[in-house]
Amino acid sequence: KKRGRPSKKTPDSAEVSDEQEVQKKKRNLNRFDGLSVEEVMSRTLPDVIEENLDILIIGINPGLLSAYKGHHYPNPGNHFKCLFLSGLTDKQLNFLDDTSLPQKHGIGFTNMVERTTPGSKDLSKEIREGGKQLLEKLQKYRPLIAAFNGKIYEIFCKETFGVKAKNLEFGLQPYKIPQTETVCFLMPSSSPRCAQFPRAQDKVHFYIKLKELRDGLKGAVQSREVEETHYTFDLQLAKVSSH
Numbered sequence: 001k002k003r004g005r006p007s008k009k010t011p012d013s014a015e016v017s018d019e020q021e022v023q024k025k026k027r028n029l030n031r032f033d034g035l036s037v038e039e040v041m042s043r044t045l046p047d048v049i050e051e052n053l054d055i056l057i058i059g060i061n062p063g064l065l066s067a068y069k070g071h072h073y074p075n076p077g078n079h080f081k082c083l084f085l086s087g088l089t090d091k092q093l094n095f096l097d098d099t100s101l102p103q104k105h106g107i108g109f110t111n112m113v114e115r116t117t118p119g120s121k122d123l124s125k126e127i128r129e130g131g132k133q134l135l136e137k138l139q140k141y142r143p144l145i146a147a148f149n150g151k152i153y154e155i156f157c158k159e160t161f162g163v164k165a166k167n168l169e170f171g172l173q174p175y176k177i178p179q180t181e182t183v184c185f186l187m188p189s190s191s192p193r194c195a196q197f198p199r200a201q202d203k204v205h206f207y208i209k210l211k212e213l214r215d216g217l218k219g220a221v222q223s224r225e226v227e228e229t230h231y232t233f234d235l236q237l238a239k240v241s242s243h
Contacts, residue, residue, distance in 0.1 A: 032068050041117065043067040047110040048098050049141055054106030054214050055088075056143035057187075058134065060120045060127070060152045061113035071095040072109040077192040079200040083107070086207035088214075106144075106214075110137060112152055127152075131159040138177045144217050146182050147210060150189035170206055172213060183217070185210055 032040050045062035065074050073080050074095035084092045089105050101107040113123055113130035134156065138146055148156065153173070157165040161175045173184040187206050188197045197203050 040064050040068050049108040050102050051141050053108045053143040055145045055147050056108045057147045059111045059149045061111050062116045067116040072098045079190045082204050082207040085204050088211050131156045142180050145185050147185045153186045
């Protein structure tokens with residue numbers, strides 16, 4: 001007989017996979033207070049929109065956390081703090097304030113695709129159809145600026161203007177929404193997973209440019225004096241829960 005401890009049985013890869021799936025489901029149930037991912041995916045996220053907004057921010061589709069909480073961009077790591085840091089809002093807000101933005105700051109939210117998914121990679125050809133629906137929405141509500149949150153603008157540009165966008169640069173785009181005076185503005189994704197601009201401070205510049213564009217289109221007089229600005233940022237307010 002061989003001495004020593006008996007060799008441990010190596011678990012079958014299928015058993016490991018099943019166990020990982022069980023653990024993942026448990027985490028999701030805890031994350032969504034007992035709701036399964038399928039139940040959360042069945043929810044929709046209403047637009048925050050009205051006619052003649054200054055800025056309509058356009059995402060690709062609702063994520064699980066947005067659909068679960070019923071608010072746009074609720075992840076505390078999301079970089080929409082840049083709205084405040086750039087001066088687009090006069091005080092720090094969080095996702096619970098999304099419905100107040102149209103009246104108080106002229107800012108609204110919508111998505112190209114209405115269906116909720118764990119990630120944008122789970123979408124299919126419906127993105128193209130969503131682009132057509134978005135065009136109709138923009139023609140109906142006529143915001144001053146259609147601000148695309150991330151490079152979904154590439155798809156919209158091809159479908160709407162028949163132009164294959166190459167080497168897109170962030171900022172004001174050369175095309176207006178057909179039959180409107182709405183201009184298009186491309187922003188880096190507000191997600192903290194945005195590899196090109198992983199930190200909020202990397203993105204504030206584009207929000208400042210968005211504010212300058214809004215003010216210019218509205219004929220606001222901009223001060224040429226350089227002023228030192230002091231910001232305080234309440235991390236707890238950013239993380240506040242909807243419960």
